[in-house]
Amino acid sequence: MTDLVHLTPFQDTTEHRTVWQLLGTEAELSPYNWFGPQPDRTFKLGDNDLFVVVSDGPDAGTLVGSVSWHTERYGPNVESSCWNFGINLLTEYRGRGYGCVAQRLLADHLFATTDVNRVEASTDVANVAEQRSLEKAGFVREGVLRGAQYRHDQHHDMVVYSRLRAG
Numbered sequence: 001m002t003d004l005v006h007l008t009p010f011q012d013t014t015e016h017r018t019v020w021q022l023l024g025t026e027a028e029l030s031p032y033n034w035f036g037p038q039p040d041r042t043f044k045l046g047d048n049d050l051f052v053v054v055s056d057g058p059d060a061g062t063l064v065g066s067v068s069w070h071t072e073r074y075g076p077n078v079e080s081s082c083w084n085f086g087i088n089l090l091t092e093y094r095g096r097g098y099g100c101v102a103q104r105l106l107a108d109h110l111f112a113t114t115d116v117n118r119v120e121a122s123t124d125v126a127n128v129a130e131q132r133s134l135e136k137a138g139f140v141r142e143g144v145l146r147g148a149q150y151r152h153d154q155h156h157d158m159v160v161y162s163r164l165r166a167g
């Protein structure tokens with residue numbers, strides 16, 4: 001069965017640059033990932049970003065969001081590093097199950113293409129949609145990182161979720 005969405009690398013095209021620009025605007029971010037204008041944000045054709053693309057139906061081929069990831073380290077050796085990722089969908093495409101599938105596919109992709117034992121994501125304790133989406137994607141809730149993220153002039157508690165290679 002085809003997944004609702006698939007993930008595709010950034011390409012240097014007008015469409016990709018336009019959607020990427022849009023995804024960085026306050027209107028297309030949520031209160032949970034808007035940190036104010038980011039003048040240093042640059043379009044990168046690297047290994048740590050993928051677009052989320054609708055696979056089927058009338059919206060097939062539409063870029064509906066993006067995922068990105070970075071290394072998190074829990075010790076000085078390479079075996080103690082893992083991936084921490086973020087996701088943002090365009091507002092009109094939220095709540096259709098795309099985020100859940102995208103996050104499941106991203107973890108599958110990172111386990112398949114790298115040696116990490118752990119893929120994690122954290123989100124504001126108030127971001128119920130992301131927590132539910134991560135749980136549907138097979139992530140396990142681990143706990144609360146108190147006062148971890150600074151946004152809108154105050155620190156916020158974050159819930160951390162993970163998937164391990166062994167399941």
Ligand SMILES: CC(C)(COP(=O)(O)OP(=O)(O)OC[C@H]1O[C@@H](n2cnc3c(N)ncnc32)[C@H](O)[C@@H]1OP(=O)(O)O)[C@@H](O)C(=O)NCCC(=O)NCCS
Binds near residue numbers: 033097
């Ligand atoms: C968070 C996000 C990735 C989720 O993806 P999505 O495609 O919109 O969500 P999904 O359809 O996969 O799942 C959302 C689930 O949360 C539920 N949900 C949504 N809002 C909710 C709310 N306020 N309270 C309770 N449940 C809620 C939905 O009903 C759905 O669960 P269900 O399938 O059991 O009905 C997407 O909405 C998004 O990009 N939001 C803005 C950016 C963001 O918050 N990124 C996350 C980290 S900062």
